[in-house]
Amino acid sequence: MTNCELIYKHQVHVIGLNIGVLMRSAPQVAGAMMAEMAALMAAGVITPGRPAGYELADGPKALAELEARATVGKLALLP
Amino acid sequence: MSIPATMRALQQTTLNGPQDLRLIADAPVPVPGPGEVLIRVAAAGVNFGDILQAHGTFPGGPRPPYLAGFEAAGEIVTTGDGVTGMEPGAHVIGVGLGCGAFAEYTALPAVSAMPLPPGWTAQEALGLMVNWLTALAALRPLGAIAAGQTVLIPAAAGATGQAAGSSSTAAQAARLR
Numbered sequence: 001m002t003n004c005e006l007i008y009k010h011q012v013h014v015i016g017l018n019i020g021v022l023m024r025s026a027p028q029v030a031g032a033m034m035a036e037m038a039a040l041m042a043a044g045v046i047t048p049g050r051p052a053g054y055e056l057a058d059g060p061k062a063l064a065e066l067e068a069r070a071t072v073g074k075l076a077l078l079p
Numbered sequence: 080m081s082i083p084a085t086m087r088a089l090q091q092t093t094l095n096g097p098q099d100l101r102l103i104a105d106a107p108v109p110v111p112g113p114g115e116v117l118i119r120v121a122a123a124g125v126n127f128g129d130i131l132q133a134h135g136t137f138p139g140g141p142r143p144p145y146l147a148g149f150e151a152a153g154e155i156v157t158t159g160d161g162v163t164g165m166e167p168g169a170h171v172i173g174v175g176l177g178c179g180a181f182a183e184y185t186a187l188p189a190v191s192a193m194p195l196p197p198g199w200t201a202q203e204a205l206g207l208m209v210n211w212l213t214a215l216a217a218l219r220p221l222g223a224i225a226a227g228q229t230v231l232i233p234a235a236a237g238a239t240g241q242a243a244g245s246s247s248t249a250a251q252a253a254r255l256r
Contacts, residue, residue: 015221018138019213020176023191033215034193037207041196045249046211048196048203051124051238056102059089059125059147059181063097067130074206074238075125077148079087079183 051076082108082117082156088182091147094135100147109179109186111159116189118171121201123180124150126209127237139176146179150209151187152201162189170195172204206238214242 006013023030040046051074054062058077065071088106093099111117129147131137152172155165165171173192178185195204218224230247234240 015217017213017217017221019209019216020174022216023212029216029220030212032220033212036215036219037211040215040246040249043249045245046207046242048199049206049238051122051202051205053122053202054125056087056089056123056181056183059102060097060100062125063100063129063133066125066127067097072236073241074210076202076205077089077123077125077181078202079120079123079181 049074053078082184084108086183088146088179089148091133091141091143091145093143094133096133097130099143100133106146106179106182108184111157111162111186113160114162114189115159115175115186116155116162116165116171116173116192117157117159117184117186118151118153118173118192119156120151120180120183120185121153121170122151122205123148123182123185124152124205124209124238126150141177145177146182148180148182148185149176149178150174150205151178151180151185152195152204156184158189159186165189165192170201172201172207174208206242210238211242211246213239214246218243218246 053076056077056079062075066075085105086108087104089100090103091100128137132140155167155169157167171192171194173187175187178187232240232243235244
C-alpha cells in the first residue's frame, strides 16, 4: 500500500489498536490515556466495575462462555 | 507473610482452546525479575485475548504449556530489583503479557501496574488497564471523536464495548443503538 493509494484510492481507513503494543510503542499516548482515565474517575464516568466472578477452578468455564458470546461485561477469576 | 513455593494456577496445555485449560496445584510461585512486582492475586481479569492465546492466534502470545491470564489485581508481596515507588503491601491492578494471571501469585512489570483507586476492591478495578485504556485510546487519540458524531461499537456487551459506550456518552459523541 503506497501513500498514493491511501490518498487517491482508499480514502476510508481502518485503524487497529492493541493496548499493550500501544503502551510499548507510544508511551506518551498511554500516559495521556492514564491522565484521562483519572479525570474520568474523578468525574464519575468511570465507576467501580461489577464483574461476574468465577472460582479459579471454573476458569475454563468462564473462557468457554466468553468464547460462546454468552456473557455480558467483565469476567473475573477469583483464586 | 511468607510466600509458598507452589500455587494453584490455570495452565493451557495445547492450542485447542479453553477446553485444554487445566487447574494445577503445583505451579512454582514466580520470582519477580528486575522491574517486576510479585502480587498475591485477589482477582484476575478475563479478556478476549485469553481466548486468542488459547488458540495460538495472539501475536507474540505464549506457547503451551503456559500459565494463562495477563490481567490481575492484588497486594504486592515482594518487588524485584530496580522497582521504585511501589512497596509490598500496596494494592495494584496491572497487566503483563504471559505473566500467568490466572493463579494465586503473578509477577507483573511495575510500569504496567497502577495503585487501586481509593476505596475500590481488586475485583472492581479489573478492566481499568485493559478495557478502559483500549476504549479511551480508540476514541480519542486514534479515533479523534468529537461531540455530535455517531460511534458504532461492535461487541458493545463486552467489557471494552461497555467502556467505549460510557466514554462516548461522556464525550457527547454517541448515539447508542
